[in-house]
Amino acid sequence: MAVVPLAALHRKLFDETDGSKFARLKERLLKKHAADERLAVLDILTAYARDGQLLHWRSFLMSDIVHLVEGNKHAAFFAWALEQPELAYWGVDGLLKSTGVDAYAPLVALATSGATSLEVRAKAIKSLAVFSRQPFDQGLPPDPGHWKAEQLRLSAVLAWQADGYPDGAGYKAPATHYTLTRPLSRLEIAAAFLERKLALLRQREQDLAQPSNWLTVASDDDMAEIDAHWVLPEIYRRFLEWYSPLRVHVDGKRFLQGLHLYGAAQLVKAQHGYAIHAVHPHKIATWPPKLVVIADAGGDPYCLHLEEKTIDGDLPVYRAKHGTGGWRFELHTDDFIAFLHEIALAA
Incomplete structure (x- = not known):
């Protein structure tokens, strides 16, 4: 396929009135010309963001503009974009990328x-x-x-400004147990396998301000609260203590609605809506007392049965569907370690 000259693509973009056709033209512009003619492509995109006739595309182009920009050549454009309600969101990142710390004052004013x-x-x-x-x-x-609105930490932002905009320390990764890199037992091997798969998810998307998809060392307080509610088998208790899931969520063909695996900080509260009434804190008589919900997928609980230990001290995992008028539990995996392997394969 012949490469359409940049000038021709420029004209086509500004003349196009169909959003779908515009999207294809924009992708062609980026694919064919952005690498070798980055500044010329940026000039086209910023001109459209200012004056293009498809208003929604003026906003949508901003993320592409921010991605392509280097240095401070387009700082004036981003300063202008901050004053346009439909462009300001991505204008924030563009101004930071193009001017660095000089963007702090106008962005604090915006905030x-x-x-x-x-x-x-x-x-x-x-x-x-x-x-x-x-x-x-x-x-x-x-x-x-x-x-x-109440989550905007304006007082902290203004105090930072008054202090001269010092750099912070950032966030440390959650603490993990050493056996994740040197596993020996069946539990350790299963946890290490799950950790490797979760690490791939973290590479694609991770924000350490609220970390997700980690296996972390549980706090003593969380383990004490758990011990006050149940006498858990050693395998599962050790899993929570050494490899407590922190916002672990996996999906795929095995868990089409996505599966949440509970950590030590969640486990007691996660029983609400199943063993404990969701509004009034009392036990639900119809819930089997020896079932502990350890995960859910779209509201369907996955439970350990505390009285059905296997030979090696593990426990079977049962599953039930919600919204059927009553809980009907079916064996899901023969033991918890097998459940961990299933989750890892889905991650």
């Missing part, structure tokens, strides 16, 4: 402006946190579009 949308204010704080390594986003959803 504290009551005239700016919540989404853009949250984006400004999130991007400032990432760039400066300050903990303005600690424990908050990775997507600032999900933040609430």
Whole structure:
């Protein structure tokens, strides 16, 4: 296929009125010309973001513009974009990428402006946190579009500004048990296998402000709370103590609705809605007392049966479907270690 000259693509983009056709033209522009004619492509995209006739595409192009920009040549464009409500969200990252610390003052002003949308204010704080390594986003959803107004840590941001915008320490990766790299027992080998698969998920997407898909060392307080509720078999208790899942979520053909594997900090509270009433904290009489919910997929519980130990001290995993008018449990895997292998294969 012949390469369409850049000037011709430029004209076609500005003349196109069909969104789907525009998308194909834009992808052709990036694929065929961005590598060798980056600045010329940026000029086309920024010109469209300013004056293009497809208004929604003016906004959608911003992420491509931010990706392509290098240095401060387009700083004026991003400063202008911050003043455009439909472009400001990605304009935040563009200004940081093109001007670095010089973007701090205008972005703090944006974050504290009551005239700016919540989404853009949250984006400004999130991007400032990432760039400066300050903990303005600690424990908050990775997507600032999900933040609430009360989660904007404006006092901390303003204190940071008053202190002269110092760099922060960033976030440390969660603490993990040494046996994940030197496994010996069946449990250790299964956990190490799961950890390798979770590491691949973390490579694709990870935000240490709220880390996900880790196997971590549990706190003493969490283990004490668990021990106050159950006498767990050694294999599962050790799993929670050494390899407590932290926001572990996997999906795929085995778990079409996605499976959440509970950690030590979640386990007691996770019984609510199953063994414990979700609103009023009392036990549900119809729930089998020796079943502990250790995971769920779309609300379907996966449980260990505390009275059915295998020869080596492991426990079978049962599953039931929710919304059927009553719990009907079926054997899912013969033991917990087999369940871990299944989760790893799905990750």
